[in-house]
Amino acid sequence: MSERIAIVGGGKIGEALLAGLIQSGKQTKDLVVAEKMPKRAKEIADEYGVLVTDVTTAAEGAQYVFLAIKPDDVDSVLRELSSADDDAESERVTVSLVAGLPLSRYENGLQAGSPVVRVMPNTPMLVNEAMSAVSVGRYVGDDQLAAVVRLLETVGKVAVVPEKQMDAVTAVSGSGPAYVFLMAEAMIDAGVALGLSRVQASELTVQTIRGAGLLLSESGLSPVDLRAAVTSPGGTTAAAIRQFEANGFRHGVYEATRACAAVSKKAGYRPDVEGLGGPSSGRTDVDAP
Numbered sequence: 001m002s003e004r005i006a007i008v009g010g011g012k013i014g015e016a017l018l019a020g021l022i023q024s025g026k027q028t029k030d031l032v033v034a035e036k037m038p039k040r041a042k043e044i045a046d047e048y049g050v051l052v053t054d055v056t057t058a059a060e061g062a063q064y065v066f067l068a069i070k071p072d073d074v075d076s077v078l079r080e081l082s083s084a085d086d087d088a089e090s091e092r093v094t095v096s097l098v099a100g101l102p103l104s105r106y107e108n109g110l111q112a113g114s115p116v117v118r119v120m121p122n123t124p125m126l127v128n129e130a131m132s133a134v135s136v137g138r139y140v141g142d143d144q145l146a147a148v149v150r151l152l153e154t155v156g157k158v159a160v161v162p163e164k165q166m167d168a169v170t171a172v173s174g175s176g177p178a179y180v181f182l183m184a185e186a187m188i189d190a191g192v193a194l195g196l197s198r199v200q201a202s203e204l205t206v207q208t209i210r211g212a213g214l215l216l217s218e219s220g221l222s223p224v225d226l227r228a229a230v231t232s233p234g235g236t237t238a239a240a241i242r243q244f245e246a247n248g249f250r251h252g253v254y255e256a257t258r259a260c261a262a263v264s265k266k267a268g269y270r271p272d273v274e275g276l277g278g279p280s281s282g283r284t285d286v287d288a289p
């Protein structure tokens, strides 16, 4: 029997999941999206040929409901899901892609005993090269976990991690693609400053990042060894790396990931709305940044 998969939220990561699942062979008849913005709903329906509807309809008959919505929208969606179809709820696996919110938030918001899996994916899912980290809720059976892992493996790699590592995971792989794209932007701008056309600088940068990523992934060598192999004694790379270090590159990456993890840790608090320590999260393990 085919599995019906609902994706609530047709934004960036919801679309990446949808596109990845379709590319990996999932049939569009087994996929349904809930998206509340009418313009976006039409774009998704036109582009992918899937049903785009409301949360309740999407969840009906779905074995898996992926939540690809912002943290602020979670409570209202959980209310809709728990009033949708009481009998089905304990069978249905809710898979949250939302940064920062703990498993307990979903387990408390859904019918008692509902299986919930928390995932931190990333946008390379669009090209079936995601890195997804998975933490398992207390009511998830082994078969249910295996099924979610199998689904995510169709769009990339999967690691199962304890929930306490999720903030760090978000800082490395969840937000990580943005750091690489920022590096690409900076390299392209630097190439233009050195006299290359933007088209040339883009082609050189994109292929360099692609090739370096593949080499790192496939050679079995460490980043330290691979960097050393590029760095000829007294040569051009050594001059560049000296400037990176003098300008705090390593420190910048460290501070950036720390800031990212701190925001992930506080996501449940919605600090802009309620102030730190506000009543929305139910979390008690949040430190000052």
Ligand SMILES: NC(=O)C1=CN([C@@H]2O[C@H](COP(=O)(O)OP(=O)(O)OC[C@H]3O[C@@H](n4cnc5c(N)ncnc54)[C@H](OP(=O)(O)O)[C@@H]3O)[C@@H](O)[C@H]2O)C=CC1
Pocket: 008, 009, 010, 011, 012, 013, 014, 034, 035, 036, 037, 040, 055, 067, 068, 069, 070, 071, 073, 076, 077, 097, 098, 099, 100, 120, 121, 122, 123, 174, 175
């Ligand atoms: N982008 C990324 O790389 C990653 C994102 N995530 C997580 O994924 C989640 C979504 O992020 P992202 O895709 O970037 O955000 P987007 O804002 O692009 O997408 C969220 C979408 O969900 C829609 N939505 C909100 N509430 C509902 C509802 N009740 N029913 C149907 N649709 C709804 C929003 O509509 P509207 O705009 O009208 O509110 C919006 O189109 C976040 O929690 C984030 O932490 C995790 C890993 C990576």
Ligand SMILES: O=C(O)[C@@H]1CCC=N1
Pocket: 099, 170, 174, 175
């Ligand atoms: O920026 C964000 O909050 C989301 C979570 C990880 C990547 N994007």
